Amino acid sequence: MMKFTPEKYSITDERMKPFIDPAEIWGYLNNTISSKERVREIIAKSLAKQRLNLEEVACLVNANSPELIEEIKEGAKTLKRTIYGNRIVLFAPLYIGNKCTNDCLYCGFRISNKDAIRKTLTDEELVKEIESLEDKGQKRLILVYGEHPEYSPEYIAHTVKIAYGVKKGKGEIRRVNINAAPLDVEGFKVVKAAGIGTYQIFQETYHPEAYQIYHQHGRKADYGYRLTALDRAQEAGIDDVGIGALFGLYDWRFEVLALVRHTNHLEACYNVGPHTISFPRVKDASGQNLKTGYFVSDTDFTKLVAILRLSVPYTGMILTAREPARLRDEIIQFGVSQIDGGTNIEIGSYAESTAKKNLNRGQFQINDDRPLNEIIDELLDQNMIPSFCTACYRLGRTGEHFMEFSVPGFIKRYCTPNAILTLAEYLIDYAPEHTADKGWKVINSTIDKIDDEKMKRSIYEKISQLKSGKRDLYY
Structure with a gap:
């Protein structure tokens, strides 16, 4: 692949500088030896609810014997039970609009994809979507937007207020999280005032040169602006943020350490780490023909989820319907605390109960389209408690307050x-x-x-x- 230089923008936040040093991360990966004794010491540290440092994470990543990998997975399983009990939080993604000015090579929303069917929900359509979700029992939403001038902070706030205002029968939405483009501090303040929960921004890949390859045009081509987005969110008063990487764009080992490095940065600067970490894998998308050489196998995927669970004990971990039901049921055991259920990602698809699947209407392909009740049924079969809880948000247990409760395991x-x-x-x-x-x-x-x-x-x-x-x- 050839390399691309990101476009330059006149509006940048000079106070914030990128904090990812690839040489540092590769230094840990290339120079850390994983002995049986050391791996077991690190697992014990995590089970004592202490966050791991980069050298310790690298040690787990470099552990390759089946025996040690199994101990890592068992440690993650134990840690999850210790902190979160047997509950799994459920939510639904709701796509508001897929107009986009970026040209991300892996995404069906990219501006160069002429097959994409562009649509933004009207207010009336948004209400119908939410009513359909409430009819099924959903209480938690994440609203998703392309990056486009139409989806301004004011517009995002407007849709959040609509979501909270829809009440059908006994249904209501009690928490709205956001997955949208990076904003400036003032923009984040506007969105915060609407009463959002978590604001998610995924770096996609933390490796600067790889990032340039996949993000050739649009605001998203600015690696540093995206990397420091959640710093601006924190400065705007949004103390509940979610990070993530799109696995399959670069070496998964690097991305795992970079996610922990991002966690370190947020803790050092704001005394609070991310509320959630997500780890989606690259999936088919409309018009996509992407061959990266970094595909993550199911075996490595399971291992990296367990390592992330041990690395940051207090952080919620999200596994989405990108993954097939069989794999989700397995990986939930190793540290996942949140999943989406009854997922449709095609714009307007919740209210269209008989709509035919059309990849050109969505961002990527999902592989678990089980109805919400079927997922709940299967969680109950595993003696798990499906949860729609939103108490922490509404009682102020976010940010530093959440850390006070969750880091020791009292949550x-x-x-x-x-x-x-x-x-x-x-x-x-x-x-x-x-x-x-x-x-x-x-x-x-x-x-x-x-x-x-x-x-x-x-x-x-x-x-x-x-x-x-x-x-x-x-x-």
Whole structure:
């Protein structure tokens, strides 16, 4: 592949400089030896709920024996149970518009893709989409936008307010997260005022030269502007941010260390790390013909998820419907805390229940299109608690406050009871009988395992209130 130089823009934030040093990262990867004793020491450190440094992460990455990889996975599984219990948070992505001025080679939204069917939801269409999601029991959304002048901070705030205002039957959206383009500080302030949850921005690849290859035109071609976007979000008061890399664009080992390096940067500058880390893999997209040489196998993908779980114990980890159901069911065990369910990424597809799949209407191909209730059913079969909880956001447990609770692992005392209550709501309002029967058995067995008798009584009391018609109860 030839190299491209990113376009230069007159508007840049000179206060912030890129903080990724490829030589530093490759230095750790090339010079760290993984002995059995060292790997086990690092796993023990993580299980003590201490975040790992780059040398320790490199040691896990370089561990190649089947025995050590299995110990890494088991450590990640244990850590997840210790911090988050048996709950999995569910959400739905809702694509607002796919107009875009960028030309990212891996993306169906790119400006050069003439096959893409461009559309932005009208306010009326947006309401219908949200009503359809509420009819299925969804409570948490992530709104997704292309990068285009039409999708200004004011427009994003407008759509967020619409989402919160839609109430159908017993349905409501309690938390709206955002996946959109980087903004300046003032733009982030506008979006924050709408009451958003997490603002996600993925770097795609943290390697500067690789980044230039894939991002040839548009604002996104500016590597540094994107890399420091969440610094501007923090300065605007958005203390709940999500990072991610698109695996398959560059060496997965480098991206794992770079994600941890980004975490270090946010902690050092703002005393709070990312609320979530995402790790999507490159998938087919409309008009795409991308051959990178960096495809990540299922085996390596499972390993990197486990390593990320151990590396940053307190951070939520998101696994999306890009991955097939079989693989999602497996990888959930090794540290994932959030998944999307009942996913449609084609613009306007939730309200079009009989719409035929058309890759030209979406950003990429999804591989898990199971309905929400089917996913909930299968989670219950694994004795997991599907959760729609939004309590932390609304009680101010974000940013530094979230770190205070989650880093020591105390968040479990809130996560499990709140997950139970949101599942109980779903079972009462939306679940078919066979799912409800399963769900109540899992709820009762989970409550039985809680040591705090006072908390047990409190949960049962709140469930009684839900059965009597009250809603949105939480700790």
